[in-house]
Amino acid sequence: MPLDKGTVERTWAQLSFSYKDKGIITTWNKKAEEVLARKSEDVVGKVWTELLVPEWISWSLSALEKVQFQGEEVALPMVTGDGLHCCVRFVVRKFGRGNCFLFSCGHTPCAETPRQWPLEIRQTEGQGRAAFAACDLPGNEMLLEEEPVYIRPPPSLLHGRPEWDQAWSAAFNQIRAALKPPAGASFASLPEKPLFASTALVRDVLGFATLPESLRSALLGFSFPHPEDPHPLVDVARQLAELCKERLPECKEMDVKLLQVGILVQEMNIFPGGRVFWTLSRINHSCAPNCVFFAAGNRWGLRSLHPISAGEEITISYLGEELLLPTAQRQWLLWRSKCFICGCPRCASEQDPMRDRVCACAGKGPSKWRVVHQPAVWRRQVASTQGRAVALLKEATEFPATGQLECTAEGLWVYGDDEKDPKKSGWALVDGSTLGLGRLIEPVDAPLPGIVDLVVPGRLQSRLRQKALNSRGKIREQMWYDREFEELPDLVAAAKSARGAERGAMPAGFARLDVSSETWSCGCGAKLGLHPKEKELTEVAQRVFAMALQDHPRASAAGVKGLILPEEAFVLAALRLADDAGQLLGRRHWIWQLGLLFALDLDLSLTRYTYMKWDLAFASGTVAMLLEVWDWLASLNLSQDPSYFLHSRASRLAKELERVPSDAGQALFRDLQQQLQDRLSFTPAVSLLPSRDFIPDTLFIAH
Numbered sequence: 001m002p003l004d005k006g007t008v009e010r011t012w013a014q015l016s017f018s019y020k021d022k023g024i025i026t027t028w029n030k031k032a033e034e035v036l037a038r039k040s041e042d043v044v045g046k047v048w049t050e051l052l053v054p055e056w057i058s059w060s061l062s063a064l065e066k067v068q069f070q071g072e073e074v075a076l077p078m079v080t081g082d083g084l085h086c087c088v089r090f091v092v093r094k095f096g097r098g099n100c101f102l103f104s105c106g107h108t109p110c111a112e113t114p115r116q117w118p119l120e121i122r123q124t125e126g127q128g129r130a131a132f133a134a135c136d137l138p139g140n141e142m143l144l145e146e147e148p149v150y151i152r153p154p155p156s157l158l159h160g161r162p163e164w165d166q167a168w169s170a171a172f173n174q175i176r177a178a179l180k181p182p183a184g185a186s187f188a189s190l191p192e193k194p195l196f197a198s199t200a201l202v203r204d205v206l207g208f209a210t211l212p213e214s215l216r217s218a219l220l221g222f223s224f225p226h227p228e229d230p231h232p233l234v235d236v237a238r239q240l241a242e243l244c245k246e247r248l249p250e251c252k253e254m255d256v257k258l259l260q261v262g263i264l265v266q267e268m269n270i271f272p273g274g275r276v277f278w279t280l281s282r283i284n285h286s287c288a289p290n291c292v293f294f295a296a297g298n299r300w301g302l303r304s305l306h307p308i309s310a311g312e313e314i315t316i317s318y319l320g321e322e323l324l325l326p327t328a329q330r331q332w333l334l335w336r337s338k339c340f341i342c343g344c345p346r347c348a349s350e351q352d353p354m355r356d357r358v359c360a361c362a363g364k365g366p367s368k369w370r371v372v373h374q375p376a377v378w379r380r381q382v383a384s385t386q387g388r389a390v391a392l393l394k395e396a397t398e399f400p401a402t403g404q405l406e407c408t409a410e411g412l413w414v415y416g417d418d419e420k421d422p423k424k425s426g427w428a429l430v431d432g433s434t435l436g437l438g439r440l441i442e443p444v445d446a447p448l449p450g451i452v453d454l455v456v457p458g459r460l461q462s463r464l465r466q467k468a469l470n471s472r473g474k475i476r477e478q479m480w481y482d483r484e485f486e487e488l489p490d491l492v493a494a495a496k497s498a499r500g501a502e503r504g505a506m507p508a509g510f511a512r513l514d515v516s517s518e519t520w521s522c523g524c525g526a527k528l529g530l531h532p533k534e535k536e537l538t539e540v541a542q543r544v545f546a547m548a549l550q551d552h553p554r555a556s557a558a559g560v561k562g563l564i565l566p567e568e569a570f571v572l573a574a575l576r577l578a579d580d581a582g583q584l585l586g587r588r589h590w591i592w593q594l595g596l597l598f599a600l601d602l603d604l605s606l607t608r609y610t611y612m613k614w615d616l617a618f619a620s621g622t623v624a625m626l627l628e629v630w631d632w633l634a635s636l637n638l639s640q641d642p643s644y645f646l647h648s649r650a651s652r653l654a655k656e657l658e659r660v661p662s663d664a665g666q667a668l669f670r671d672l673q674q675q676l677q678d679r680l681s682f683t684p685a686v687s688l689l690p691s692r693d694f695i696p697d698t699l700f701i702a703h
């Protein structure tokens with residue numbers, strides 16, 4: 001597809017040479033100077049083949065000879081001014097046998113060794129075109145960089161136009177279509193909601209209508225759903241196209257169907273920041289991708305997450321943190337925004353580990369414990385440090401346990417048995433963190449991972465309330481979440497007691513959702529029915545934890561993007577929701593884990609935007625939450641390293657912790673701090689997901 005010269009000249013590297021004059025370079029623009037680190041004055045007048053990697057000259061010449069039409073692509077390995085190599089992908093414009101114009105549409109990063117263009121685009125069955133590795137590709141490496149072909153006009157384009165009168169608003173607000181999930185989809189039972197027109201779609205229309213003809217036809221070469229497709233977005237695009245044709249001068253002469261397709265093609269292929277890319281926009285989605293889209297300042301590209309074998313499909317994720325949602329929710333989001341039902345290996349799997357749930361069998365603790373605290377620990381009649389002591393166990397003593405566990409505000413307790421003298425049987429505390437001590441006892445066979453139980457399901461909300469909430473004003477109840485779980489005491493008890501067993505890698509006792517039958521099957525042989533409250537909790541949690549919350553007008557006015565200003569009632573209800581889900585479904589369930597992420601972001605925001613100061617106990621809890629989410633992610637075996645989701649949060653927290661005053665309990669805190677540092681020692685391929693900024697209004701008090 002030919003590209004418009006005027007448009008590409010602005011940003012793309014451009015090289016032209018004269019065939020008549022034996023290949024002498026006649027143009028070399030600023031972008032070419034930047035990509036190939038060669039000044040125009042050093043290049044113009046030279047023969048262009050001098051810029052090719054010597055051993056690839058004849059290969060490059062024959063590749064160029066094979067080009068028949070304007071708009072075809074060719075990848076040429078070139079030497080930069082610094083003596084490095086990169087492979088530049090050019091769109092060819094040939095002008096007879098006189099001159100050859102080449103516009104770059106991407107390049108590999110400069111390196112010592114000659115590079116090959118990493119991928120090829122091929123037609124697939126059922127998923128349109130897709131990208132495949134052209135050779136074996138290394139992991140954790142930049143594969144290519146690109147300039148956008150097209151950028152959607154900014155919101156300012158819409159400011160102050162005479163068309164935005166009452167009649168426009170009335171018609172615009174009428175545009176909607178029912179988001180009816182297709183029958184048989186995993187998300188078919190999710191509630192039906194309308195899809196509305198947005199101002200971003202109006203920008204799509206104006207951007208498309210004002211494009212030069214040749215670039216418009218280039219855009220139409222990207223994928224989009226058929227204009228008669230029953231998808232609600234297609235319907236919304238048609239209604240908006242009709243309105244724009246009627247009301248906007250730029251669209252008066254345009255065909256409605258063309259405007260409709262213009263919206264759809266942008267929506268399907270656009271990347272964050274409203275950019276469409278020549279190559280990146282041909283890459284399909286996977287919920288366990290092998291590459292990531294990379295954006296840093298004015299540079300965009302593709303980075304591999306793992307080594308990729310030649311011929312393997314290259315995939316990226318169109319989702320952000322939503323990757324941490326269960327299958328039905330991910331599929332629903334992708335269907336809503338990109339009009340396809342994802343069938344990637346993660347979605348096609350029979351099981352959904354995001355919905356791991358406790359089975360009563362998981363409540364059994366290890367059967368043999370060893371004292372690791374010096375000089376000794378007490379065993380007590382009841383699970384409380386106030387309880388009467390029944391036995392003193394010296395360091396290194398090993399003792400059998402019944403498997404009974406009890407969770408109290410002081411932490412997890414195990415019931416130790418004394419066969420010779422039953423009077424000495426009793427409860428021992430596992431971790432002394434609430435007393436300013438470290439680990440007291442450890443299982444003999446399966447040491448517990450190093451995380452300390454500082455934040456447990458049921459206590460997330462009270463933790464924040466104690467530390468930072470303003471109790472002066474009466475908090476308005478949130479109507480969207482009112483819990484009624486009293487009818488399920490047994491389950492709560494089972495989930496609570498199972499807490500100790502939920503750690504680290506998934507123990508055999510965990511119930512995993514068998515997607516095909518919508519039941520949980522446990523390693524112990526139990527089959528659990530669909531939890532009646534899970535659906536209800538999921539619906540709310542999806543809104544609260546997994547989707548971008550609305551920008552507050554004040555934040556937008558201040559020009560700050562993505563800020564969230566929650567009401568105190570909202571924050572409390574969100575934490576209560578996580579608490580309930582954690583108690584009912586266990587700590588490995590996604591709602592509890594996303595609740596921890598939410599709470600972590602709140603903590604970071606509170607210390608940034610209020611006068612709240614860290615103290616040792618609170619800061620230890622924040623680190624423990626981060627470490628718990630990290631370990632959960634690691635145990636899920638997603639394609640991304642947990643640091644992908646957590647690195648930027650962890651590094652911000654590590655900096656914050658330097659300000660925490662030291663006092664009693666320091667050993668535990670230092671241990672947590674060290675664990676955080678250890679995880680930060682690995683730099684992720686990209687860290688795309690920074691913490692959310694919550695700007696607490698007047699609702700939080702300073703301590």
Ligand SMILES: C[S@@+](CC[C@H](N)C(=O)[O-])C[C@H]1O[C@@H](n2cnc3c(N)ncnc32)[C@H](O)[C@@H]1O
Nearest residue numbers: 127128129223268269281282283284285338340
């Ligand atoms: C950015 S484009 C990707 C390239 C596109 N396949 C093409 O033919 O140019 C996004 C569109 O590709 C398709 N797509 C992407 N990932 C897919 C997947 N995992 N399964 C099915 N279709 C997918 C959908 O139609 C989606 O709207």
